[in-house]
Amino acid sequence: MDIDQLKQHNGRHLWHPMAHPQAIRDTPPDIIARGEGSWVWDIDGHKMLDGVGGLWSANLGHSNRAVRDAIVAQMDTLPFYNAFRGTTHVKAIELSTRLVEMMQPEGVQAVVFSNGGSDAVEGALKIARQFHKLRGQKDRSKFISLRQGYHGVHFGGMSVNGNSNFRRAYEPLLPGCFHVDTPWLYRNPFTDDPERLSEICAELLEREIVFQGPDTVAAFIAEPVQGAGGVIVPPASYWPRVREICDRHGVLLIADEVVTGFGRTGELFGTRLWGVNADIWCLAKGISSGYVPLGATAIGAKVADAFLSDTSGLGAVSHGYTYSAHPVAAAAALATFDELVRLDVVGNAARVGARLQERLRRLPQRCAFVGDVRGIGLMIGIEMVTDQASRAPMPRTSDIPARVARAAYRRGLMVRISGPNLILSPPLTISAEEIDFLCEVLEASFDEVGASL
Numbered sequence: 001m002d003i004d005q006l007k008q009h010n011g012r013h014l015w016h017p018m019a020h021p022q023a024i025r026d027t028p029p030d031i032i033a034r035g036e037g038s039w040v041w042d043i044d045g046h047k048m049l050d051g052v053g054g055l056w057s058a059n060l061g062h063s064n065r066a067v068r069d070a071i072v073a074q075m076d077t078l079p080f081y082n083a084f085r086g087t088t089h090v091k092a093i094e095l096s097t098r099l100v101e102m103m104q105p106e107g108v109q110a111v112v113f114s115n116g117g118s119d120a121v122e123g124a125l126k127i128a129r130q131f132h133k134l135r136g137q138k139d140r141s142k143f144i145s146l147r148q149g150y151h152g153v154h155f156g157g158m159s160v161n162g163n164s165n166f167r168r169a170y171e172p173l174l175p176g177c178f179h180v181d182t183p184w185l186y187r188n189p190f191t192d193d194p195e196r197l198s199e200i201c202a203e204l205l206e207r208e209i210v211f212q213g214p215d216t217v218a219a220f221i222a223e224p225v226q227g228a229g230g231v232i233v234p235p236a237s238y239w240p241r242v243r244e245i246c247d248r249h250g251v252l253l254i255a256d257e258v259v260t261g262f263g264r265t266g267e268l269f270g271t272r273l274w275g276v277n278a279d280i281w282c283l284a285k286g287i288s289s290g291y292v293p294l295g296a297t298a299i300g301a302k303v304a305d306a307f308l309s310d311t312s313g314l315g316a317v318s319h320g321y322t323y324s325a326h327p328v329a330a331a332a333a334l335a336t337f338d339e340l341v342r343l344d345v346v347g348n349a350a351r352v353g354a355r356l357q358e359r360l361r362r363l364p365q366r367c368a369f370v371g372d373v374r375g376i377g378l379m380i381g382i383e384m385v386t387d388q389a390s391r392a393p394m395p396r397t398s399d400i401p402a403r404v405a406r407a408a409y410r411r412g413l414m415v416r417i418s419g420p421n422l423i424l425s426p427p428l429t430i431s432a433e434e435i436d437f438l439c440e441v442l443e444a445s446f447d448e449v450g451a452s453l
């Protein structure tokens, strides 16, 4: 197809995730044609810094040569074989070994592979229920999660999601899923004090567990830093408190690290930010730098031991996909892990992330419709409001966020809008100069829209 044909067909036949098919016809999406390092080009050759990082995923930037070479070499050797009972392949063995080594500080003992984040969550929820059955606590089937949380789109993940936008059209969902308040400093009915908020939200979790009956609750699932919900960073004491509460009531703690895993926050894993270990981790996106779909559910010692000591047969992993541990994805992940070390990707994310956070946090002084700028490392959320003083939320119907995004696009920066939030998650290999460019463009874009109001 030539460029004109591509533009004509754009939005006609493809129903895009999280979009109304008619809205896509009315406002066709941008067509991205090429990527190199931190940059992407659209079909007209317009060059932009990729502030979205693919979708929190192109952690090594685009077109990393080492990952590409590993993928090609694997295609030449063994493009596919399954890892169901009875067979395996070299890359599956190497990747599981590497991942377990990498997660030694987490006490991870085993990993179940899948095709992406939603799969990783589904695996985690199922394994949590199975764990309790193996230990004779078959009533522990419920899940508790946080409002504003995002855990993908399968029925399990959707049921623990904390945003009704992703739920309404598909209800009724999985029974036995309950939500408690997120420790969200900017918007909560309780307090402006982070420590007090941490206490209150932890107590709300405990009260919910007690109310449900602890012996009916399988797991609490949360993101170490909420991503899609608007980049909400909890107070430092929240996760340690959650860990204590889960332990007190025999509830498993599942860390959904689909976004935070592999360096996004400036730590290799988000739970390291809080000095806490989960029992199960959900991983995807950055695991393969997003080049090939891959998900993983990493299993800590307590859960692994229950499976390994099972003699009833119930401990079989009756879960998995044709493409679990796909050799090409595994090769991409192994090369990604090498590059994480070679390029000091996590250190870079911490360093340039601090630069990004420091500069963009000044935006509310510059722009009257920016209410809050929050984040950590290379994930940042800019929440737009109609009034800074009262924090009045920007209505979903407002076109202001989209106008800021268009102004940035024109100036050479790709950003993502989610409701009233502008979300940034650039490649973790982004340089300090590129961060400065990103900030300049964003400031100019907010200035431009601000001047037009």
Ligand SMILES: Cc1ncc(COP(=O)(O)O)c(C=O)c1O
Residues within 6 Å of the ligand: 116, 117, 118, 119, 121, 150, 151, 152, 153, 223, 227, 228, 256, 257, 258, 259, 284, 285
């Ligand atoms: C925290 C979290 N969990 C799960 C998912 C679902 O991942 P996927 O879109 O790969 O299915 C996402 C996707 O953004 C996510 O942010």
